[in-house]
Amino acid sequence: MKVTADMTIGELIRLDENIVPILMRAGMHCIGCPSAQGESLAEAAMVHGIDGNMLIAQINDFLENK
Numbered sequence: 001m002k003v004t005a006d007m008t009i010g011e012l013i014r015l016d017e018n019i020v021p022i023l024m025r026a027g028m029h030c031i032g033c034p035s036a037q038g039e040s041l042a043e044a045a046m047v048h049g050i051d052g053n054m055l056i057a058q059i060n061d062f063l064e065n066k
Contacts, residue, residue: 003059005052009044010037012059018066022059026050 003012003019009031012019020031027048030036036044045052 001063003041003056003063005042005045005056006040008037009039009041012041013037016063016066019059019062022055022062026055026058 001015003015007015009023009028012023013031023031026045027050028036028044039047041056042052044050045055
């Protein structure tokens with residue numbers, strides 16, 4: 001399964017809990033926050049000033065190589 005910008009943080013965590021460290025390293029430290037669960041990856045990246053496309057690529061690379 002490929003991760004996309006419109007997937008929510010909650011969906012990502014349910015997909016694979018090992019995505020959490022990737023998000024944390026990128027600066028998303030509010031993973032457990034209730035609002036983060038419904039926020040899209042694109043929205044979270046924008047709020048945190050992170051390059052969303054780079055983050056998506058990192059997560060997809062992780063999922064492909066695990």
